[in-house]
Amino acid sequence: MEQQNLRDVKKGENKEEGIGEEEALASVDIWKYVFGFTEMAMVKCAIDLGIADVLHKNGGSMSLSELSSSLNCPPPTLYRLMRFLKHRKIFSQTQTSHGTIVYAQTPLSRRLSSHEEKNLAALILLESTPIMLAPWLGLSNRIKGKSASAFDAANGEDVWSYASNNLAHSKVINDAMACDARVVVPQIIKECPNLFDGVSSVVDVGGGNGTTSSILVKGFPWIQAINFDVPHVVSSNVDYNEQVQHVGGNMFESIPKADVAFMKWVLHDWGDEECIQILQQCKEAIPKDNGKVIIVEAIIDDGTKDEFEDTRLMLDMVMWAHTTNGKERTLKEWSYLLKEAGFCQYNVKHIQAVQSVIEAFP
Ligand SMILES: C[S@@+](CC[C@H](N)C(=O)[O-])C[C@H]1O[C@@H](n2cnc3c(N)ncnc32)[C@H](O)[C@@H]1O
Structure with a gap:
């Protein structure tokens, strides 16, 4: 009182x-x-040094001296980094009765380890490359209309041309997308178990290195999948799965035929006109009577006050920085695109993820 x-x-x-x-x-x-950038920079340091992986290999916890000799880092500098990360609940720190400092994994640090299925390390590495960081510095020019694209202004061409001319960066993108697929696709399988009922084939449009297709055919073993992307991306796929065929092409021109056209994190890269073109190509690829398109994207401003709302709004800013006309969309905006592309009906399922699942029917 x-x-x-x-x-x-x-x-x-x-x-x-x-x-x-x-x-x-x-x-x-x-x-x-x-000092906002500090968090991303120090998490990148932790990934570059492989701290979470080393802790994993050693059963999840290590003393400061063990960790410093494994990482080949002097104890005082490692201590300084770990003090910051511990403060952010990335790794925990305890002290034994003899005064030995011991670090251990936390739920957050496990998401930086390559041994963890749902780690987002590759996505952090992509976003912290100089190529992806540079456009942010010129975003105000884009907002004022002084440049058509912050990414082009910084890197000389759009993100997909840049990737096709810089295959090392393309691999960084594909790995980053694959790690998101390992998080969200199992969630779709869990929360939408009937999504592929009565379906025998799916084409994953802009499917990257095929991770989504591989997870889908494991979750819904009766389907065959086509992983469809630009030729240099599909040729770099690493997964061998006989239920997944890899096809290279251009989604603006033609998409391989299947019962379902699936798209995750593709339409948000593009402006409305381009999205309508892609959706029209999807419509051509699926059967008129019982085909459908499945869109896995964020829906913003729809009154869903869940824990990912802030991430969705950040993602919208990311699209501004990294694409020419891409953006995150409200349900009204999704509804407009679908109607314009000739889809009469749709339904939406919110799942425990940044993205929701939109099923659209011709
Ligand atoms: C943001 S990534 C999403 C990858 C994957 N769907 C995922 O979420 O894991 C967008 C993908 O679209 C592909 N893409 C871009 N332009 C394309 C085109 N004209 N035809 C086919 N794919 C294209 C890119 O190569 C990239 O793999």
Whole structure:
């Protein structure tokens, strides 16, 4: 009670001084923006050093001296990095009764380990490349209309041309997309078990290195999948799965025929006109009577107040930085695209993920 009164008095004092509670909070929060990049940079350091992988190989926990000799890093510098990461709940730190410092994995640090199926390390590595970071610095020019694309202004061509001319960067993109597929596709299988009922084939349009197709045919073993992407991407696939065929081509020209056209994180890369063209090509590829298109994308501003709402809004900014006309869309905007492309009906299923599942029928 006394403490409560003290807080009230302090608030009152602050008000008198013209410093409200919000002002006080702002004076702290502003530092998140001053040094916001630090979090991404230090997590990238942890991935580059392979800290989560080394801890995994050693049963999940190690002393500072064991970890520093495995990583070949001097203990004082490693301690300094781990102190920051521990503060962000990436790794935990305890001390034995003899004073030995011990680090262990946490749910967050496991998402940086290549041994964890649902790790997002490759996506962090993609977003922290100089190529993907440079466009952010010119985004205000794009917003003012002084450049047509922040990515082009920074890198000289659009992201997909850049990838086709720089195959090492293309691999970084494909690996990053594959790690998202390993997170979201199992979630779709879990929450939409009837999605492929009565379906015998699917074409994954812009399917990257085929990870999504491989997971889909394992989850729905009665289907055959075609992983369809530009030739240099499909030729770099690593997965051998006899239920998955890899086909190279251009989705704006023609898409291989299948009962279902599936697209994850493809349409958000493009403006409305291009999306309508892609959807029309999908419509050509599926049967008129019982075919469908499955779109796995974020839906923003639809009143769904879940824990991924902030991520979806960040993703919208990412599309601004990395694509020419791409964006995240509201349900009204998705509805417009589908109608324009000739899809009469659709339904939406929200799942425990950044993306939702939209099923559209011609
Ligand atoms: C953001 S990635 C998504 C990859 C994959 N669907 C996933 O989410 O894991 C977009 C994909 O579209 C592919 N793509 C871009 N232009 C294309 C085109 N004209 N025809 C076919 N695929 C294309 C890219 O190569 C890339 O693999």
